[in-house]
Amino acid sequence: MRVTASAPSLVALPQSPLTDRPLPASTAHSGAAPRETSQEQTVAPADGDYSDYRVVPARHAARWLGSAVSVLLLLALAQSVLGNPRWGWPVFAEWFFSEPVLVGLGRTLLLTALGALLGFSLGALLAAARVSRSPLLASLAWAYIWLFRSIPLLVLLLILNNLGYLYETVWLGIPYTQLTFFSYPTTQLISPFMAAVLGLSLNQAAFSAEIIRSGVLSVDQGQWEAAAALGLPRRRQALRIVLPQAMRTIVPTAFNDLIALAKGTANVYILALPELFYTIQVIYRRNLEVVPLLMVATVWYLIILTVLSLVQSQVERRYARGALRQLPKTWWQTLRPGRHRLSAPTAPAAAAPGPRAAASAWQSRAGGGEVRVHGVSKSFGHHKVLDDVSLTVPAGSVTVIIGPSGSGKSTLLRSINHLERVDAGTIAIDGELIGYRKKGQTLYELKEKDILRRRVDVGMVFQQFNLFPHLSVLENLVEAPVAVRGAAPAEARALALELLARVGLSDKADAYPRQLSGGQQQRVAIARALALKPKVLLFDEPTSALDPELVGEVLDVIKELARSGTTLIVVTHEIGFAREVADHLVFMEQGRLLEQGAPERLLSAPQHARTREFLAKVL
Secondary structure, eight states, X not given: OOOOOSSTTSOOOOBOTTTOOBOOHHHHHHOOOOOOOSSOOOOOOTTOOOTTSOOOOOOOHHHHHHHHHHHHHHHHHHHHHHSOGGGOHHHHHHHHTOHHHHHHHHHHHHHHHHHHHHHHHHHHHHHHXXXXXXXXXXXXXXXXXXXXXXXXXXXXXXXXXXXXXXXXXEEEEOTTSSXXXXXXXXXXXXXXXXXXXXXXXXXXXXXXXXXXXXXXXXXXXXXHHHHHHTTOXXXXXXXXXXXXXXXXXXXXXXXXXXXXXXXXXXXGGGGTXXXXXXXXXXXXXXXXXXXXXXXXXXXXXXXXXXXXXXXXHHHHHHHTBTTBSSOOOOHHXXXXXXXXXXXXXXXXXXXXXXXXXXXXXXXXXXXXXXXXXXXXXXXXXXXXXEEEEEEEEOTTOEEEEEOOTTXXXXXXXXXXXXXXXXXXXXXXXXXXXXXXXXXXXXXXXXXXXXXXXXHTTEEEEOTTOOOOTTSOHHHHHHHHIIIXXXXXXXXXXXXXXXXXXXXXXXXXXXXXXXXXXXXXXXXXXXXXXXXXXXXXXXXXXXXXXXXXXXXXXXXXXXXXXXXXXXXXXXXXXXXXXXXXXXXXXXXXXXXXXXXXXXHHHHHHSOOSHHHHHHHHHHO
């Protein structure tokens, strides 16, 4: 190492030829040889700057020893395999690229591709049926999965190959009539190849359905609720929000099943179909070179599965975006360290729109809406969560709901957004019912697509943020305006950048939620809700999941929103915030609205005994 002295009066010390360290001062001046010491002497530079020092990585002797032993074992294994003439490597080389083997290999690859395509397509439909709200569809899907997971693949292949014995023709028409659209002899239609494709596909569908269903079930329920609260259509919720997150669970198991399918094609030998394994059997029965020919099949299977494994690693990396702070290295980056970064560099956030465009985008936001809650009741089993709650929230006001845990505050908030269907009572925004359509003296419950359409006027900020982790901050904000409001992507992006600027996160547009602090995530969640320009904005304990140091930055954003004209309904335990910001304060207990009024009056002179007891504990 060399230390450069910063003071001009100091003289650089001579270097030791062995350690490349400066010699002690006494040795340097006297010219005597350095004394051996049992412990290295460390001298810090005068200015504390170590930038000119050479860094020597720590050495791990155990790792080197383990690596050396592994190399020796691999060399011994290679010598025993390659040096043993009984393996018949000349015969292996003769047949490895022979035409019959390559034809059989092609048929194996074709069977794998068709079985995977048809099997996973049918499996996706079965998984959707199993998680659907239709008891009939769910039962039929379960019965299919139960049946085809129970039948061994060899038995299924033999049944399909002998289907002509059971049914002479395959026909399509209207039952119990003479009208026929298609008819064909079964033995000609179900050839050995067709039987193999059908058998592999039907068997694969049963297993892939459960793989896909497990991935869907692994996605947090809050993601469904956040997508629904934004008014995203059900199809877009599934394809854009849930499925990309489910793929992190689906991909490893699905590729494992795909690899099993590739090896499972060897079962079609029972149909005398000349795929790779059957072709190898035919050859070694003729020349009696069993082991070399089996090695031909083994090496080709290794190549197939190695390619699939490499593809799997890239697919997993693709769906890991947002789930990890940094993406893992690819195999190429592992081979060439130092030439690639762990993750793509974050592009600088696009410049915010000009003052005129920003003002226009923000001022075009809809004004606040009046909320009327009338006689709302809600029960979960025998537990009554809301009991005949009635409340009027004026347009553009800030209403804060307080009360002990379990008093029904969050359920009331979710009922306003129709994330919870009430048992009795109605909720209306600007006179328009949420969840129902009025016709005469009858209320008709709306279909989900109509509920989603009305829900866009009621934004919601969740306690646990519920940002979409696989989308960047900017994509989180742009998703709903484009999909629900039909905004042009450029317009939605401009508004999103303006909103990020308003919450102080302009530089985080291209970051992923996992790369943000809790307070930053909650501010992004607020901006995302505002991107739809809602009439009413609901906050479900927006600071309860935050560290005390982060509470202030979120409350500051809500205070600014309180001056914007949007109707705010906030469930919180922050009494100081309620005193400062609220126009109207509501106290709830055991599902009932016990007391309400101006914050100054309710906090200083509560009329209900339970309110006084609660405030005495929290103030």
